[in-house]
Amino acid sequence: MSLWAAILVAAAIAYALKLVGYLVPGHLLEGARTKRLTAALPIALLAALIATQTFVTDGAVVLDARAAAVAVAAVALLLRAPFILVVVLGAATAAGLRLLGWAS
Amino acid sequence: MTEALDPGVRRAVIRAALSVGVATGAYGVSFGALAVAAGLDVWQTCAMSLLMFTGGSQFAFIGIIGTGLAAAPAAIAASSLLGVRNGFYALELTQLLAVRGWRRPAAAHVTIDESTAVAVTQQDIRASRLGFWVTGVTIFLLWNLTTLIGALIGNALGDPRSWGLDGAASAAFVGLLWPRLRSGDAVAMAVVAGVVAVVLSPALPPGLPVLLAALAVLLRWRR
Structure with missing residues (x-):
């Protein structure tokens, strides 16, 4: 599968998911359990993505500058920093530690 | 629909919608830069923001596809699973917005976290509709503009690791997850x-x- 094909397929599915909510009768999908699982899904996916993006390189578990970036991001969020600042601090932490030679 | 929306309420809704829109638009720079670092070209990066237009899914897609094209099915699956919630937003919005005709596919495209949040928190149904459209359209314009800017910056930066862009990607995901950890x-x-x-x-x-x-x-x- 080419990168373009993957992008177009993912975009088509994303749009179809939005549109289907306007087209299907609502009572088919309502219910406390469905609601709870819908809320759980993003939490699980985002947490799993953070973990793999931070601690995995080419299938190996590693601890490097990315872990420090995540720690700094969490502290910034605790202090109610805006999203863009959190991202910039994450980049600065990883770049700074590598520049100083303190982490790979 | 006979009475016009109170001008004070109208101004407040538009202000709320625009401030949410501007804040979210700023994420676009990070998405653009990180997408290029993950191996997409500028066109592919812009196509994602134009066509997919749902931040969490876009970040998830580039996070996984960055490991190689073999991961494409997993990238599509992860971005789609994250997109499921937009369908539930649409379900909540369909009665509130009462969209018909060409407005329905347009409303679907801008049905995301922020436009839904602004719409469902209004007291008046007309304020909800105004809030939904102003937020959705503002974010759509700014998200695509800032994605392009981010992609061009990412292209100019060179080695993504020396600029800490991998740290930025992890930090961005922490920022997306944070408000859900209630x-x-x-x-x-x-x-x-x-x-x-x-x-x-x-x-x-x-x-x-x-x-x-x-x-x-x-x-x-x-x-």
């Missing part, structure tokens, strides 16, 4: 998902551990 259960789910994903990573192709971690959480918290 209960002890949510934190427990996040920890379980993270641990499962890392433990499975050495044994499985990239992307798959993320999907299995999500499945583990759904099975554990299904009741």
